[in-house]
Amino acid sequence: MADEFDVIVIGAGPAGENVADRVVRGGLSAAVVEAELAGGECSYWACVPSKALLRPVELAAEARRAPGLTVGPVDTAAVLARRDEAVSRFDDGGQVRWIEGVPAEFVRGRGRLDGPGRVAVDLPGGGSRTLTARHAVVLATGSRAVVPPVPGLAEARPWGSREATAAKAVPARLAVLGGGVVACEMAQALHGLGARETTVLVRGDRLLGRMEPFASALVADSFAASGIGVRTGAEAVRVERPEPGGPVTVHLASGPPVEADELLVATGRRAATDGLGLETVGLPGDRPVEVDDSMRAVGADGGRLYAVGDVNGRALLTHMGKYQARVCGDVIAARAKGEPDDLPALRDAAGGYGAPQVVFTDPQVCSVGRTEARARAEGFPVRAVEYDLGAVTGAYLLGDGYRGRAKAVVDAERRVLLGVTFAGPGAAELLHAATIAVTAEVPLDRLWHAVPSFPTVSEVWLRLLEAYGL
Numbered sequence: 138m139a140d141e142f143d144v145i146v147i148g149a150g151p152a153g154e155n156v157a158d159r160v161v162r163g164g165l166s167a168a169v170v171e172a173e174l175a176g177g178e179c180s181y182w183a184c185v186p187s188k189a190l191l192r193p194v195e196l197a198a199e200a201r202r203a204p205g206l207t208v209g210p211v212d213t214a215a216v217l218a219r220r221d222e223a224v225s226r227f228d229d230g231g232q233v234r235w236i237e238g239v240p241a242e243f244v245r246g247r248g249r250l251d252g253p254g255r256v257a258v259d260l261p262g263g264g265s266r267t268l269t270a271r272h273a274v275v276l277a278t279g280s281r282a283v284v285p286p287v288p289g290l291a292e293a294r295p296w297g298s299r300e301a302t303a304a305k306a307v308p309a310r311l312a313v314l315g316g317g318v319v320a321c322e323m324a325q326a327l328h329g330l331g332a333r334e335t336t337v338l339v340r341g342d343r344l345l346g347r348m349e350p351f352a353s354a355l356v357a358d359s360f361a362a363s364g365i366g367v368r369t370g371a372e373a374v375r376v377e378r379p380e381p382g383g384p385v386t387v388h389l390a391s392g393p394p395v396e397a398d399e400l401l402v403a404t405g406r407r408a409a410t411d412g413l414g415l416e417t418v419g420l421p422g423d424r425p426v427e428v429d430d431s432m433r434a435v436g437a438d439g440g441r442l443y444a445v446g447d448v449n450g451r452a453l454l455t456h457m458g459k460y461q462a463r464v465c466g467d468v469i470a471a472r473a474k475g476e477p478d479d480l481p482a483l484r485d486a487a488g489g490y491g492a493p494q495v496v497f498t499d500p501q502v503c504s505v506g507r508t509e510a511r512a513r514a515e516g517f518p519v520r521a522v523e524y525d526l527g528a529v530t531g532a533y534l535l536g537d538g539y540r541g542r543a544k545a546v547v548d549a550e551r552r553v554l555l556g557v558t559f560a561g562p563g564a565a566e567l568l569h570a571a572t573i574a575v576t577a578e579v580p581l582d583r584l585w586h587a588v589p590s591f592p593t594v595s596e597v598w599l600r601l602l603e604a605y606g607l
């Protein structure tokens with residue numbers, strides 16, 4: 138088996154797979170090294186299972202808002218079975234075949250850098266193999282959940298996102314540590330699937346602290362209405378679990394402790410750089426791999442190291458990792474062939490605008506670009522307008538008591554959008570129009586002529602522009 142390739146990719150998550158695809162399209166050969174399952178975190182323990190669990194819960198909430206429909210309880214066993222199908226029962230045969238069809242060589246094993254252009258792979262059955270890259274090594278190793286150093290927490294063996302998304306049964310009493318995206322999505326999914334007492338422990342003063350405050354408030358209202366408890370300013374100081382797998386108690390800096398049957402820790406992620414041999418190319422191993430806009434690692438010996446996806450810390454989102462992968466694969470191919478490597482498509486421009494993101498709670502929270510606070514902090518001449526989504530006819534028709542809100546953050550001098558946030562049931566599909574408007578910097582006076590159809594929720598675009606004064 139040849140051990141020399143044009144490009145070696147470590148990690149076969151969504152980012153790594155797409156790098157291999159692009160470099161091969163560009164005429165190069167590639168090997169992809171994967172320690173666990175081809176498809177990565179996203180396919181088995183993150184995006185795919187979490188959305189499979191959330192969808193019936195969301196749909197039931199939507200159906201309950203539609204007059205004339207009677208909705209029974211969600212069949213948890215059926216939802217868990219569908220989730221198992223969605224993750225291919227942890228069989229990555231389909232993904233491996235996809236990689237081999239690229240065609241790229243799939244190498245099962247744990248890869249680590251062994252100096253510039255060299256990757257040592259520890260093979261599953263023992264032994265190792267050393268691969269060499271003629272043009273580039275790409276790190277696409279993703280991220281790992283962080284467990285904060287709260288006394289007793291690690292010993293209590295709490296759930297992380299992997300255990301929550303792969304749950305075989307739903308705990309009756311669930312405590313969730315963290316108030317970010319994983320905490321909100323999984324609290325709502327597991328509550329909707331049968332956790333009768335769900336408490337989210339938020340260290341800060343609101344859920345989804347990086348989103349516009351009105352979005353946090355709408356999610357908090359929805360949680361309250363469905364019986365999910367939220368405690369803000371909740372700093373965990375000690376965790377006790379006398380019996381493995383038994384009840385767990387979270388003691389807080391103030392207020393009564395919370396007892397639950399399971400504790401989910403969702404307090405963020407860190408780049409998966411452990412044991413990756415970054416020191417062999419002159420880079421620190423204790424932080425995300427810093428890259429330039431062509432995804433090339435800054436300061437790596439030899440200048441042939443790249444990093445895409447969660448491991449570079451730019452945007453911990455599958456679609457952004459895949460975008461970076463397209464940039465990276467194409468730039469590597471261009472450099473290998475001595476072609477111009479500075480064309481617009483060969484740089485990450487999207488990240489600079491502020492990545493689009495959908496939080497799949499009910500209501501969904503969708504944002505792109507900058508929040509008002511961030512735009513002001515960055516010194517833009519900001520004017521922001523908001524509109525009640527529930528007052529749009531298209532939203533009203535979706536069901537009784539539809540609640541939502543939209544906000545546009547405008548650069549008042551250039552009259553272009555700096556950011557847009559929608560919070561409302563079913564708002565996810567509104568986001569791409571906003572992404573186009575923000576990324577293309579469409580002037581408001583031009584947007585005025587993009588007429589939304591009646592009666593769709595998109596009519597909120599017209600209302601936002603009117604609120605701005607058009």
Ligand SMILES: Cc1cc2nc3c(=O)[nH]c(=O)nc-3n(C[C@H](O)[C@H](O)[C@H](O)COP(=O)(O)OP(=O)(O)OC[C@H]3O[C@@H](n4cnc5c(N)ncnc54)[C@H](O)[C@@H]3O)c2cc1C
Pocket residue numbers: 147148149150151152153170171172173174175176177178179180182183184185187188246247248249277278279280298302319409412413445446447448452453454455456457458
């Ligand atoms: C619960 C949850 C839900 C999420 N939902 C969404 C969502 O709805 N939408 C969204 O956009 N994002 C979502 N995310 C984020 C998304 O999962 C990540 O941004 C995405 O998986 C990153 O892709 P990646 O390819 O960089 O890394 P990963 O998907 O983590 O893949 C990295 C791969 O590298 C392998 N690897 C690591 N080290 C080595 C090594 N030394 N040798 C060989 N292989 C190695 C790993 O086994 C893994 O297969 C979610 C995250 C979580 C935790």
Ligand SMILES: NC(=O)c1ccc[n+]([C@@H]2O[C@H](COP(=O)([O-])OP(=O)(O)OC[C@H]3O[C@@H](n4cnc5c(N)ncnc54)[C@H](O)[C@@H]3O)[C@@H](O)[C@H]2O)c1
Pocket residue numbers: 285286314315316317318319320322339340341345346373403404405406452453454494495496497
């Ligand atoms: N739908 C989606 O797009 C989606 C879904 C899930 C995850 N993700 C991605 O995965 C990444 C990880 O998600 P996450 O929710 O784990 O991280 P996050 O950064 O979104 O949220 C972490 C939360 O934990 C809190 N926290 C941090 N340290 C703490 C501590 N010691 N004690 C108590 N609370 C603490 C933070 O204040 C924050 O509320 C995110 O960056 C997100 O982009 C995306």
